[in-house]
Amino acid sequence: MSDPYPTRLDHAIAPIPRHEPAVWGTESDGPLVQQQLDWFAAQGYLVRPDTVSDDRLPALRHELDRIAADLDADDPRVIREPGGSIRSIFEPHLLSELVAQVVRLDTVLPVARQLLGSDVYIHQARINLMPGFTGTGFYWHSDFETWHAEDGMPSIRAVSCSIALTHNYPFNGSLMVVPGSHHTFYPCVGATPDNNHDTSLVAQNVGVPDETTLTKAVDHDGIDQFTGPPGSALWFDANLLHGSGSNITPLPRSNIFLVFNSVENQLGEPFAASRRRPEYLAARRAERVT
Ligand code: 6CS
Ligand code: FE
Numbered sequence: 001m002s003d004p005y006p007t008r009l010d011h012a013i014a015p016i017p018r019h020e021p022a023v024w025g026t027e028s029d030g031p032l033v034q035q036q037l038d039w040f041a042a043q044g045y046l047v048r049p050d051t052v053s054d055d056r057l058p059a060l061r062h063e064l065d066r067i068a069a070d071l072d073a074d075d076p077r078v079i080r081e082p083g084g085s086i087r088s089i090f091e092p093h094l095l096s097e098l099v100a101q102v103v104r105l106d107t108v109l110p111v112a113r114q115l116l117g118s119d120v121y122i123h124q125a126r127i128n129l130m131p132g133f134t135g136t137g138f139y140w141h142s143d144f145e146t147w148h149a150e151d152g153m154p155s156i157r158a159v160s161c162s163i164a165l166t167h168n169y170p171f172n173g174s175l176m177v178v179p180g181s182h183h184t185f186y187p188c189v190g191a192t193p194d195n196n197h198d199t200s201l202v203a204q205n206v207g208v209p210d211e212t213t214l215t216k217a218v219d220h221d222g223i224d225q226f227t228g229p230p231g232s233a234l235w236f237d238a239n240l241l242h243g244s245g246s247n248i249t250p251l252p253r254s255n256i257f258l259v260f261n262s263v264e265n266q267l268g269e270p271f272a273a274s275r276r277r278p279e280y281l282a283a284r285r286a287e288r289v290t
Pocket of ligand 1: 124141143200201281
């Protein structure tokens with residue numbers, strides 16, 4: 001089968017119009033009303049306040065520290081900032097019952113099923129701590145570009161749900177998106193190094209659009225930023241260009257990221273990498289979430 005979304009090439013090629021819809025379900029399939037579905041289809045993202053209730057938040061924030069303390073210092077699921085502070089923890093839904101409960105909230109799971117129009121499973125989950133003073137950012141990228149190239153995700157039929165555990169302000173490293181950029185797949189130049197994830201989860205240098213592409217996309221669509229109180233959620237399409245700046249404030253920007261993939265979109269072999277990534281980055285044995 002030829003690759004519908006070639007990337008990690010040795011030469012630049014033109015952007016590729018997206019083949020798939022962004023919204024696979026209908027208004028009757030879940031809690032989102034038509035206006036929200038239309039907004040997500042057009043813009044590639046949707047903010048939903050009050051996704052996690054206040055009573056759950058203190059325990060979830062404490063869970064962050066508990067998980068980190070329980071894991072071995074060299075556990076590969078713990079990604080550290082250059083200065084040594086924890087940047088991300090992967091598989092929190094398997095390490096914490098409280099996080100597993102969030103996956104199944106009626107403000108979360110039904111939304112994923114509705115957007116993807118099918119049963120779903122967790123492709124990847126992580127907690128990004130974005131700690132105060134030392135939290136470094138994430139350069140502009142499309143998650144799908146990585147999941148297609150390195151994890152063998154065939155189609156753009158996955159969605160991320162970023163849930164704020166602390167207040168996401170404009171100034172503490174909050175996620176920025178290029179609205180509407182999900183309509184276009186931007187092939188990237190540069191082959192995938194072996195074990196790329198050893199470095200890409202701290203600083204992604206391969207599979208990122210070039211500055212000309214980013215400038216054109218932002219000129220055309222602008223930049224929106226996800227801000228809001230703890231408990232708010234940002235749903236965004238797997239192919240939406242996003243990134244975040246560093247956090248030099250004392251205020252951590254900790255979020256739970258849940259990535260739902262359609263059970264109709266199971267991973268195959270990487271399209272542009274020499275070997276599969278580990279299970280904690282790209283689930284291949286996960287059960288559908290019920
Ligand atoms: O490589 C990945 O799967 C991760 N990298 C980034 C920067 N965002 C998506 C995903 O968590
Ligand atoms: Fe990302």
